[in-house]
Amino acid sequence: MSKYNRISPGQRIFLPFGMKLFISYLILIIVPISIFGYMANTILVNLYGKQMNTNLAGTLAQICDNINYKLEDTQRLSDSLYFDESFPLEIMRYEEGWVSYQTTTKLLIPKFRQTVDSTNRKVWMSVYLKNETLPEIYNNDDSMSDALAKGKHWELFHLARIKDKAWYKNFPKEDYGKTVVWQQVEDDSKYGRISLLRRLVDTRNPTKLETIGFVRISVYLSEIFQSVDINKIGSGSMLLVLDDNDQIMYGSGDHVPDRQSNYNLMDVSRFTVLGEQLPKLNWRMTALVPDTIIQHETRKVNILTLVICLASFVVIILVALGVSRFFSKRVSKVVSVLSMFQQGDFHKRVHYRGNDEFSMIAASLNKLGEHTEHLIEEVYMTNLKKKEAELETLQAQINPHFLYNTLSSISRLAKFGQVDKQHQMVMNLAKFYRLTLNEGQTIIPIHKELEQTQAYIDIQKVKYGERMDVEFNIDPSIVNFVTVKLILQPFLENAMQHAWRGDRIYIRISGRLDKEQDSILFEIMDDGNGMSKEMLHQVTTSMNNNPGIAKGTGRGRGYGIRNVNERIKLYFGKDYGVQLFSRPGIGTVVSIRIPLQRAKHASSAPLDTSWTG
Numbered sequence: 329m330s331k332y333n334r335i336s337p338g339q340r341i342f343l344p345f346g347m348k349l350f351i352s353y354l355i356l357i358i359v360p361i362s363i364f365g366y367m368a369n370t371i372l373v374n375l376y377g378k379q380m381n382t383n384l385a386g387t388l389a390q391i392c393d394n395i396n397y398k399l400e401d402t403q404r405l406s407d408s409l410y411f412d413e414s415f416p417l418e419i420m421r422y423e424e425g426w427v428s429y430q431t432t433t434k435l436l437i438p439k440f441r442q443t444v445d446s447t448n449r450k451v452w453m454s455v456y457l458k459n460e461t462l463p464e465i466y467n468n469d470d471s472m473s474d475a476l477a478k479g480k481h482w483e484l485f486h487l488a489r490i491k492d493k494a495w496y497k498n499f500p501k502e503d504y505g506k507t508v509v510w511q512q513v514e515d516d517s518k519y520g521r522i523s524l525l526r527r528l529v530d531t532r533n534p535t536k537l538e539t540i541g542f543v544r545i546s547v548y549l550s551e552i553f554q555s556v557d558i559n560k561i562g563s564g565s566m567l568l569v570l571d572d573n574d575q576i577m578y579g580s581g582d583h584v585p586d587r588q589s590n591y592n593l594m595d596v597s598r599f600t601v602l603g604e605q606l607p608k609l610n611w612r613m614t615a616l617v618p619d620t621i622i623q624h625e626t627r628k629v630n631i632l633t634l635v636i637c638l639a640s641f642v643v644i645i646l647v648a649l650g651v652s653r654f655f656s657k658r659v660s661k662v663v664s665v666l667s668m669f670q671q672g673d674f675h676k677r678v679h680y681r682g683n684d685e686f687s688m689i690a691a692s693l694n695k696l697g698e699h700t701e702h703l704i705e706e707v708y709m710t711n712l713k714k715k716e717a718e719l720e721t722l723q724a725q726i727n728p729h730f731l732y733n734t735l736s737s738i739s740r741l742a743k744f745g746q747v748d749k750q751h752q753m754v755m756n757l758a759k760f761y762r763l764t765l766n767e768g769q770t771i772i773p774i775h776k777e778l779e780q781t782q783a784y785i786d787i788q789k790v791k792y793g794e795r796m797d798v799e800f801n802i803d804p805s806i807v808n809f810v811t812v813k814l815i816l817q818p819f820l821e822n823a824m825q826h827a828w829r830g831d832r833i834y835i836r837i838s839g840r841l842d843k844e845q846d847s848i849l850f851e852i853m854d855d856g857n858g859m860s861k862e863m864l865h866q867v868t869t870s871m872n873n874n875p876g877i878a879k880g881t882g883r884g885r886g887y888g889i890r891n892v893n894e895r896i897k898l899y900f901g902k903d904y905g906v907q908l909f910s911r912p913g914i915g916t917v918v919s920i921r922i923p924l925q926r927a928k929h930a931s932s933a934p935l936d937t938s939w940t941g
Contacts, residue, residue: 349651349656350648350649353648354644354645354648357644358641358644361637361640361641361644362637365633365634365636365637368633369629369630372629372632372633373626373629376625376626377622377626380622380625381600384561384602384615384617385604387560387561387615388604388615390555391555391556391557391560391567391604392604392605392606392613393825394554394555395552395553395555395556395606396606396608397825397826398449398551399510399524399552399608399609400608401447402447402449402451402545402547403524405446405453405545406508406524406526406543406545408439408443409439409443409528409543410505410526411505413531415439415528416529416530416531416532416540418431418436419436419541420540421461422461423461424461428461428462428463431462432462432463437465440455440484441482443482444480444481445480447480449480449547450476450480450547450548450551451476451547452475452476452481452521452545452546452547453543453544453545453546454485454543454544454546455482455483455528455541455542455543455544456485456486456487456543457484457485457487457528457540457541458487458539458540458541460486460488462484463484464485464486465483466483466484467483474515474519476519476521476546476547487539487541487542490542495511495513495525496542502527502529502537504529504531504534504537507526508524508525509524509526510522510524510525510609511523511525513525516546517588519548520548520549520550521546521547521549522546522547522549522552522609523544523545523547524543524544524545524546524547525542525543525544526542526543527539527541527542527543528540528541528543549577550578553569553578556569556578556579556613557580558580558582561615562617564581564582564618564620564621565581565599565615565616565618565621566579566580566581566583566599566615566616567579567613567615567616568584568591568613568615569606569611569612569613569614570591570614571609571610572610572611574590574592575588575589575591576588576590576591577611581616598618598619598620599618600616600617600618600619600622601615601616601617602615603615770812770813770899771810771811771812771899772811772813773807773808773809773810773811773927774806774808774809774810774848775808776813777811777813777815777816778800778807778816780813780814780816781816781837785798785820792824792833795831795832796832796833796835797833798820798835798836798837799834799837801836801839802838802840803839803840803841805841806840806841806848808926809848809924809925809927810926810927811848811922812892812895812900812922815850815892815920815922816837816850816852818888818889818891818892819852819888819889819918819920820835820837821888822888823835823852823856826856827854827856827915827916828856828857829855829856829913833854834854835852835853836852836853836854837850837852838851841924842921846924847904847923847924848921848922849919849920849921850919850920850921851917851918851919852917852918852920853915853918854916855914855915856915856916857912857913857915858910858911858912858914858916859908859910859912859916860912863910864910867889867908870889870890871890871893871906871908872890889908889918892920893905893906896920896922900922900923900925901923903923904922904923905921906919907919
């Protein structure tokens with residue numbers, strides 16, 4: 329056992345320099361990592377909660393958009409009767425006999441058949457006409473059976489049959505083109521149906537719209553709410569459609585209460601509740617997500633954070649062992665040489681590679697040992713006996729405690745310097761970790777955006793087939809510039825959901841250089857039904873994120889437009905963004921302007937001829 333490992337009575341336990349460095353390193357590193365891990369876990373959990381709510385809200389908005397589309401599709405059936413200017417002229421002829429027969433067979437029957445055949449869903453259309461010279465046409469079915477169960481069909485009655493009905497008497501005052509009511513009347517509730525109710529008016533006198541008939545189109549709730557699918561939310565959740573009295577009209581999930589049950593009697597304390605309005609029905613859709621799902625995902629985040637922290641601890645311990653061992657070896661060599669010097673053996677030398685403080689110490693010790701050894705040899709060789717007293721004096725002057733004090737000072741400097749270096753390394757690691765959390769390509773080349781757009785179009789092609797015609801006209805010179813990702817697809821999706829006029833749609837996507845404004849201009853044009861001035865104003869207001877004005881306009885159109893517009897302005901500035909132009913019956917044009925920016929280190933993309941039209 330070496331001398332510095334022996335412990336004398338009353339002497340403190342000897343702790344090697346490497347162990348001191350290792351322990352101090354762990355203390356200074358574990359505390360910041362623990363704090364960082366706690367903060368990172370808290371941030372991740374909060375971010376997950378916000379992201380989950382955002383995703384659920386987006387899913388509910390998509391479901392509502394689908395429902396509104398089906399409601400609008402049903403309303404379009406009534407539009408074919410309501411806005412037909414020749415229809416009132418024919419049915420207001422109060423002549424019996426041949427005129428009545430001609431009107432019925434040549435006009436009414438083909439018109440009604442064409443109306444119900446223009447949809448692929450089950451509908452039951454009942455038309456009530458004021459002109460009683462026209463014959464009634466209906467099926468003599470059992471009144472206790474579901475008339476809609478046999479598929480698409482229509483019936484013609486006289487208006488007198490319903491004029492005493494409460495739902496007809498309470499029908500709101502006519503506002504031309506706008507008065508449409510969705511309501512469960514007669515036996516709709518019994519068979520799970522809902523009806524679109526609408527007057528037919530004579531427009532020849534605009535100041536006094538005379539009622540000439542009434543239309544009732546009944547559809548199944550299950551078809552209207554087909555997109556209300558719990559699989560889009562998660563296992564154990566519930567999707568409920570509630571009327572204005574909080575009665576459950578439709579639901580999806582394993583534990584959904586019976587229809588017509590009161591939602592207020594349900595225990596929702598174990599759920600996260602999100603809602604979305606269905607303005608056309610004056611109903612709302614509510615999603616109930618079990619807290620266990622959120623807790624399960626939060627537990628995953630906690631486990632991930634713990635694993636990362638433990639992995640960091642393991643790496644740090646291994647690095648600390650390596651570093652402390654590296655320096656302890658160097659210090660041990662110095663201590664070993666000093667111990668030999670203290671015992672009078674000056675033959676041993678220390679050799680270090682590099683140019684640092686340890687190399688300077690080694691050089692000084694080697695020179696000291698060499699000089700001391702030469703001196704001793706010289707004294708002993710010239711006059712060993714004569715110089716014995718001087719040698720003893722000289723040896724007494726070589727005080728090893730001086731060397732120990734010097735080494736202690738240098739060791740402290742080395743120790744503090746190394747701790748700062750390792751602390752910086754941990755800060756860099758923390759910075760890298762933060763960068764990793766925010767990693768993701770937000771800016772992409774235009775040809776990548778076009779490829780994403782083409783992929784979306786290919787998916788829609790499967791769905792719509794030849795009913796959809798999309799044309800690209802892209803200037804080849806712009807494909808290697810960059811853009812914010814996903815700026816074209818949302819507008820294509822908007823057109824797919826809202827722009828249909830009939831059963832076909834044509835969309836043209838163009839992209840060109842605007843040399844006057846030193847920018848790139850994309851245009852997405854469709855020949856759909858367009859938007860009224862009021863709707864265009866509402867969508868533009870929503871795009872500019874003015875919630876006070878845009879309230880109640882719905883999220884199907886304004887939400888996606890605002891998302892693209894805000895992302896473009898966020899990355900490229902307020903001079904760029906989205907503009908809308910639309911006219912009813914003509915179509916809509918979306919203009920998207922972005923600056924000319926090339927990708928760093930980007931190679932030229934091969935030109936896809938399908939993009940150039």
